[in-house]
Amino acid sequence: MQKLGVAAALSLVLTGCGSENPDAQASDTTSVTLMLDYTPNTNHTGFYVAQHNGYYEAEGLDVEIIEPGDNATTSMVAAGKADFGVSYQEDVTYALTSEDPLPIKTIAAIVQHNTSGFVALESMGIDSVKDFEGKTYAGWGAPSEEAVIHAVMNEAGADFDKLTIVGADGSGIAGLSDTTGPNKVNLGWEFYGWAVIQAQQAGYKVKYIPLSELDERLDYYTPVIIANDETLENDPEMVKKFMAATKKGYEYAIEHPQEAAKILHEDALPDTDLSFLEASQQYLSAEYARDAKSWGLMKDSVWNNYTDFMYECGLIDHKIEARDQYTNAFVQ
Structure with a gap:
């Protein structure tokens, strides 16, 4: 007992001395939270590169990357539960034109098209x-989903009422069938850089119809980075x-897709096949800033x-100006 007492006393003395040491002052690092829109994937590579390569640290930031769980990222950022979030253009427009508009703004486009x-x-x-x-x-039930399908079918002279819509079961392309009938799903809506490339590597032969080729208005920003107005x-x-730091991370991924894929694999997706991640990254690295002067910039149009x-x-009951939905001030 006496030895413990001496040790405790010594510890207190050392602690007291340490508090006067200028080298032991509190860190100036700022803690920041980034909430993803989904589980990590190649849309998010730039964040992991910025973290892995020390770009955030060099800016004095300690960035925690988290997944959204059961709550929508847009509403969580609006509520101040995260400093930044990954969302989509349509979600932002919904949020800003709702009866009780959310205090958010888009600050970068992760992918230009x-x-x-x-x-x-x-x-x-x-x-x-x-x-x-x-x-x-088979779809996920978003309000804009059915409206988009209805619009493109109508423009093509197709009868929307002849399409059956059911809820997706999570099987994706692997669950598609080439026959019609009860319990048969023939169509899905997927991101090329992830689900389609993954299916092709698994041996599936698929037909892919890009939304951007059906109506120029459907070539919107998805995903985007948002922040709270406050x-x-x-x-x-x-x-x-x-x-x-984030822009530097995406610029690295644009210039070094293979290395960026390895970072994503090492830091976020160790159980995902590296050859698939490299193929996905090769595709998306060419898309991040395509047709833009630099990564992240957005256009009113x-x-x-x-x-x-x-x-x-009829998805929103009034229009809102582009300038009220986004800013390029932080990606110039």
Whole structure:
């Protein structure tokens, strides 16, 4: 007991001395939370590169990357539960035109063009949207989903009422069938850079119809980075630091897709096949900033086009200006 007492006393003395040591002062590092939209994938590579290569640390930031769980990222960022989040253009427009608008703004486009589209097995014989008639589509139930399908089918002269829509069971392309009938799913909506490439590597022969080729208004930003208005107003310097490091991470991934894929594999997806991640990354690295002066920049026309589409389809009851939905101030 006496020895313990001496040790405790010594510990207190050393602790007291340490508190006066200028080298032991509290760190100036700022803790930041980034909430993803889904489980980690190649849409998110730039974040993991920035973390792995020390870009955030160099800016004095300690960034925690978390998944959304049961709550929507957009509403969590609006509520101040995360400093930054990964969302989608349509979610932002919904949030800002709702009866009780959420205090958020988009601060960067992760990918410049919509890389999603409709997918079916080649053997199903679906060559165009007109061929959707008599088929079954499995979706996730978002309000914009049915409106998009209805609009593109109508534009193609197809009868939307002849398409059966059911809830997706999570099987994706592996669950698609080339025959119609009860319990048969023929169509899905997937991102090319992930689900389609993964299916092709698994030996599936698929027909992919990009949304951006069906209607120019559907070439919207997905995904995007969002922040709370209060954060943007009260701590713009932290936002600038976060975005400077994040942009550097995506620029690295653009220039070094194979190395970036290895970082994602090592730090976030060790159980995912590396050859698939490399193929996915090769595709997306070419898409991150395609047709843009630099990564992250956005245009009024893209925001206005999809806002018009949402309004025409009755998804929102009023329009909102592009400048009220995004800013390029942090990615210049």
